[in-house]
Amino acid sequence: MSKKVVEVKTLKVGKYIILDGEASKITAYSTSSPGKHGAAKARIEAVGVFDNQKRSLVKPVDKKVDIPIIDKRTGSVLALMGSEVQVMDLENYETFELPLPDELKDKITEGTEVEYIEALGNLKIMRTKGG
Template sequence: MSKKVVEVKTLKVGKYVVLDGEASKITSLSTSSPGKHGAAKARLEAVGIFDNQKRSIVKPVDTKIDIPIIDKRVGQVLSIMGSDVQLMDMENYETLELPIPEEIRDQIVEGAEVDYITALGNMKIMRVK
């Protein structure tokens, strides 16, 4: 579980955050001005990278929040096994089995190179090179 801690006010749309234990990409971020007795609040909406679920939170802007450390890697397709694909990492040559995302199912062929990410123990194929 590789993650780091930052304040909510440093986040931006398009960055990643950990919500409910899942790595999520921020889709909208709005802050309210501080009130007479309260601190400024931030409303954060994000979509899970691996499960595509929408999540939202409201927190004070000076609160600490977890950020996942996302590792982007390149792999080569060794074989296609139904809805899964067997990949070989191009850096350390280990083999992995990952599910094929629906949006790139027709682009994946044996021998092609793909970009995949790892975050919080999960892996996902992002695109075909």
């Protein structure tokens, strides 16, 4: 598992965070200061990158949290197999099977270049290259 530790106050909308062991993309971030002797708290709303579940976190802004190291790569589609796609990485020529995203079903054909991400041992096709 490749991850880094950062303070809550350094997070922004659009960045990634690990919540409940899943890489999640931050959709909302707000801070509040509860009172004279209280610490400022951050409320973070995020959506899982691989499972699309909503998660939230409330923590003091000076506490530390884990963020995943997202590896963005390029691959070529070798074969369509129903709801799965066989992809070959264009750097190390490794082949693997990934689920076909619903929003890209009509765009992906054999020979199409795709961008995919790898985080915490999971892989997901994000978009087609050049389109």
